[in-house]
Amino acid sequence: MASRALSSPAFVGGAILPFSAAPHFGTAKTKATGAARGTSGKYGIYSCAAAAAITTLQARRMRNVKRAACGPATTGVLNKAEKLQVPQFLLGNVDIFIFDCDGVIWRGDSVIPGIPQVIDKLRADGKTLFFVTNNSTKSRAGYKSKFTSLGLDVQPEEIFSSSFAAAAYLEQTKFKDTGKKVYIIGEKGISEELDLVGIPWLGGEGDAGKQADMGSGGKVDVDHDVGAVVVGFDRHINYYKLQYAQLCLNELPGCEFIATNLDRVTHLTHAQEWAGGGTMVAAVSGCTGREPTLVGKPAPLMIDYIAQKYGISDRSRICMVGDRLDTDIAFGRNNGLKTCLTLSGVTSEDELMDRVPRKKGTEGIQPEFYVDTLQDFLSAS
DSSP, X not given: OOOOOOOSOXXXXXEEOOSTTSOOOOOEEGGGGXXXXXXXXXXXXXXXXXXXXXXXXXXXHTHHHHHHHHSOTTSOOOSSOEEOSSTHHHHXXXXXXXXXXXXXXEETTEEOTTHHHHHHHHHHTTOEEEEXXXXXXXXXXXXXXXXXXXTOOOOGGGEEXXXXXXXXXXXXXXXXXXXXXXXXXXXXXXXXXXXXTTXXXXXXXXXXXXXXXXXXXXXXXXXXXXXXXXXXXXXXXXXXXXXXXXXXXXXXXXXXXXXXXOXXXXXXXXXXXXXXXXXXHHHHHHHXXXXXXXOSTTSXXXXXXXXXXXXXXXXXXXXXXXXXXXXXXXXXXHTTXXXXXXXXXXXXXXXXXXSSOOOTTOTTOOOSEXXXXXXXXXXXX
């Protein structure tokens, strides 16, 4: 498929285009993730089309997976990921690359070495690029600014964040028509995206310094017009916010619980990993006994949106590149994409190759290929 101009941007002049023509986005209840694995208890199967697209050498390696995809969906699981030694094995069979950002393009505020050259090469080769991040702290406009500050030429319409996904989900489900408000545990990325679609909200950064009155007879009063609680990564999480969220979800009929992502850790700085958005979601789930509607990866909302908006019919020509097995690679495998893991983020080679125990939730999830960093896309190509 030849690369083509993307004439229907999702972000024009600082505003989201209406979602009325968009598909009914797929989302996932967190407990439904296991169901997506099929009866084998593993994530997804490799499609016939994807198996046919790879080179003869790779097809031989994948023949058992191809047979499984054409028949029962009980054994269609990659046994081992293959280290990408010849980039053309992947690049030659992909028209569209979807990249995660944290741990793939950058770590904290530092671009990973070689990324500008990789982006330039892929564009020169006619590839279409998208950047899909679970980090909800910024809006798409905010991420455009970050790409620019790192010297990366990325267009606004190429960026999709879980903060955007939350707004898209609420717009698609006609939340605005209810006249209700959203309570936010999270940062300005969520509130900025809600502003763009005209959905009223409260909380967020405005509640960063608030303290719950826990003296005799003390209580937290909530707005009874709250119809949804959206939880994302929040560096200013506090007890007041948790109490407000649990009261809304436990006491307000029909109040919906939405999570932007369930990431265990994130890259706030280059020096170390930090507790991720899943920490905040787990806290709210723990005090409500409820599981959220997930709008970020691995839920299909963002790939469904991209595929519909840009008329993409053959998902086997798309490759998801990320550093997390349980979000990025599961996202790709569950949605019919090729997959490539980079070791520049949270997953080690020892974990990927099962030389050490897998983290909970990553068991059985395998990409087709893996690389040390995206610089490997440049080697011997």
